[in-house]
Amino acid sequence: MDNTTALPISIRSLTKKYGDLFALKTVDLEIRSGEFLTLLGPSGSGKTTLLMAIAGFNRPDSGSIFFGDAEMVLTPPHKRDVGMVFQSYALFPHMSVAENVGFPLKLRGIAFAERKARVEEALETVQLSGLGERGIDQLSGGQRQRVALARAFVFRPRILLMDEPLSALDKKLREQMQIELKHIHRQLGVTTVYVTHDQREALTMSDRIAVINHGELAQVDTPEAIYNKPSNEFVADFIGESTMLPLTQDSAGRLTFGESVVASEAPDPSHNDWSLVIRPERLRVLAKDASAGDQHVMFSGTVTEAVFQGDTAFALVKLRGGATLTVRFGTGAVSEGSRLEAGQSVSVGLIREDLILIPRESA
Amino acid sequence: MSWWTQPATQTQITHGDRFWLYVTAAIIMLLLVIPTFIVVPMSFSDSQYLAFPPETWSVRWYEEYFESRKWMRATVTSVQIGVLTMLVATPLGTMAAYALFVSGHRAARAIFMLLITPMIVPVILIAIGAFYAFGRIGLNNSITGLVLAHTAMAAPLVMILITAALRSYDLNQERVARSLGASRVKAFFLVTLPQIKFSVVTAALLSFLTSFDEVIISIFISGGSNATLTKHMFAALRDFIDPTIAAISTIMVAVSTVLLLTTQFIGGKKP
Missing domain, CATH: 1.10.3720.10 (MetI-like)
Structure with missing residues (x-):
């Protein structure tokens, strides 16, 4: 299918209040044409409210939503030309698979023959060819998911919205569907807004991720940037595992943690308090006689726990300063960490390129 | 093993243990239903007055009603x-x-x-x-x-x-x-x-x-x-006590029963 149907979405100072509570607080977000953007946040963060505002099911108190050049806030859902997949699938149980998928085409007055062809084409895209005559109750969870998806894109909407569509599936099927959805998205080229609370799912599927918390966007960026360069404590903590070490600035302006010098100067001189975000898998166990050198920031401490988890293992290292680091490493025969035992003293290093410094928020 | 000693549910309670319950339920059902259905034999009576049990039978009160x-x-x-x-x-x-x-x-x-x-x-x-x-x-x-x-x-x-x-x-x-x-x-x-x-x-x-x-x-x-x-x-x-009433009542009971059974039948089906 061609790309010309895709439309950019522009959300401008969108605000929605429930009573005194802000569900959305002056949200500004530009979603590019054809992009797969994920709204990621904990429950109650406002991500579903934002999606429903785009779909037209709730009216924001102020602000605008543009599809391309058209203002949409006052347009009812059925005139927005938006495909939508719900968490509960919401398939129509009184219709067959083909009738479900053909429903939006029928509403658009598309003649039977063309309808049939397009339904079949859509079912093929989601790998359900030949199942058109089945009843909904004869389908497995994964198949229902695919029917809901086919029904949402069969009428070539300009925008596709998905509200946690995979959360009802088991882990294996979910991971398989993530890749498949990504593939279908590339095939259709339609602007897609996806809501999830599962950070791994967001990292797997998205072109960009909008992390949302308390009705405000915390960071909007590519999965790599969100993970490697979180811009605030919330994003650093919400995405992936991390340990946050509060740094102190010495008289020479250097940022330090205990004896370890983390950076020779603050990334932004206007801010004094900084934290170091450490991803467990970015830490390396160093040889006993290693010195910090230029490439590494070194931390020394005692192993308090070593845990084997199959694909990876981790150790908890209590630093002399009191904080505890998690160090994650592979479990192969040559892995440096695989011989760690509780009670052992150890040095771990963090390559300078992997340093993540974020301004500490005053509590 | 007879019905009497068979378990009534997945517990150890047998139908014998439950017998008092069945009797009570039957009596309650009869008490609920008898006043409704007592009109049925009365409606087929040949008597000038409402009588139970009827001594002779006829459908004259139905004729009376329909005519x-x-x-x-x-x-x-x-x-x-x-x-x-x-x-x-x-x-x-x-x-x-x-x-x-x-x-x-x-x-x-x-x-x-x-x-x-x-x-x-x-x-x-x-x-x-x-x-x-x-x-x-x-x-x-x-x-x-x-x-x-x-x-x-x-x-x-x-x-x-x-x-x-x-x-x-x-x-x-x-x-x-x-x-x-x-x-x-x-x-x-x-x-x-x-x-x-x-x-x-x-x-x-x-x-x-x-x-x-x-x-x-x-x-x-x-x-x-x-x-x-x-x-x-x-x-x-x-x-005055008109036995036509019994005939009409019987017809109404029949109509109501059929309609209620219809709703039960419909309600039991899945859409």
Whole structure:
């Protein structure tokens, strides 16, 4: 299918209040044409409210939503030309698979023959060819998911919205569907807004991720940037595992943690308090006689726990300063960490390129 | 192992242990049902008076009923009012139930309670109220008045049935339909209604019965050529004991039973 149907979405100072509570607080977000953007946040963060505002099911108190050049806030859902997949699938149980998928085409007055062809084409895209005559109750969870998806894109909407569509599936099927959805998205080229609370799912599927918390966007960026360069404590903590070490600035302006010098100067001189975000898998166990050198920031401490988890293992290292680091490493025969035992003293290093410094928020 | 010592449930309790329960249940059922069905043999009596048990049998009271212009006219009136009540109460109650269910407004519950009060308030009060209110606007002894009063009685029933049906229905289906290009009204008729249609049919049948069986309001506000069957029956019983009443009662019991069984049959089916 061609790309010309895709439309950019522009959300401008969108605000929605429930009573005194802000569900959305002056949200500004530009979603590019054809992009797969994920709204990621904990429950109650406002991500579903934002999606429903785009779909037209709730009216924001102020602000605008543009599809391309058209203002949409006052347009009812059925005139927005938006495909939508719900968490509960919401398939129509009184219709067959083909009738479900053909429903939006029928509403658009598309003649039977063309309808049939397009339904079949859509079912093929989601790998359900030949199942058109089945009843909904004869389908497995994964198949229902695919029917809901086919029904949402069969009428070539300009925008596709998905509200946690995979959360009802088991882990294996979910991971398989993530890749498949990504593939279908590339095939259709339609602007897609996806809501999830599962950070791994967001990292797997998205072109960009909008992390949302308390009705405000915390960071909007590519999965790599969100993970490697979180811009605030919330994003650093919400995405992936991390340990946050509060740094102190010495008289020479250097940022330090205990004896370890983390950076020779603050990334932004206007801010004094900084934290170091450490991803467990970015830490390396160093040889006993290693010195910090230029490439590494070194931390020394005692192993308090070593845990084997199959694909990876981790150790908890209590630093002399009191904080505890998690160090994650592979479990192969040559892995440096695989011989760690509780009670052992150890040095771990963090390559300078992997340093993540974020301004500490005053509590 | 005999039936008597077999377990009645997945526990150790046997049918023998449960026997007292079966007897009690049977007695209660009989007590509930006998007054209704005692009219059946009475209606086939040959006697001039209502008698039980009948000494000789005949169908003369059925002939009496079917040949009487008075009874026939009353029957037509009752059926007419029943059907009209059904046609008014079913859509009205369905719309009210739907609106209150989806609105999520904080007053929705209160409005629901208000609308179902006719089920709680003693019917005699409604009858008296309707009599005085309709007296002022000239609706007493009219079909319209009866249909309005009976609709007030039947609509709560419809609302309760439809609300129950909507509870087991995923409203997201309607949202999906709207996102796929259906207006709210279309989404309701294409997606929601087909899935609650059995409840709607059940509600319609019960609305008819509510009106058809209703006697107290009818006594107060129906009369003349628009008197209902139940009003005539009540009057006939008061004036003299007419065995035709037993025949009519039997027919009404039959009609009601068939309609109720129909609703049970419909309700048991999945949409």
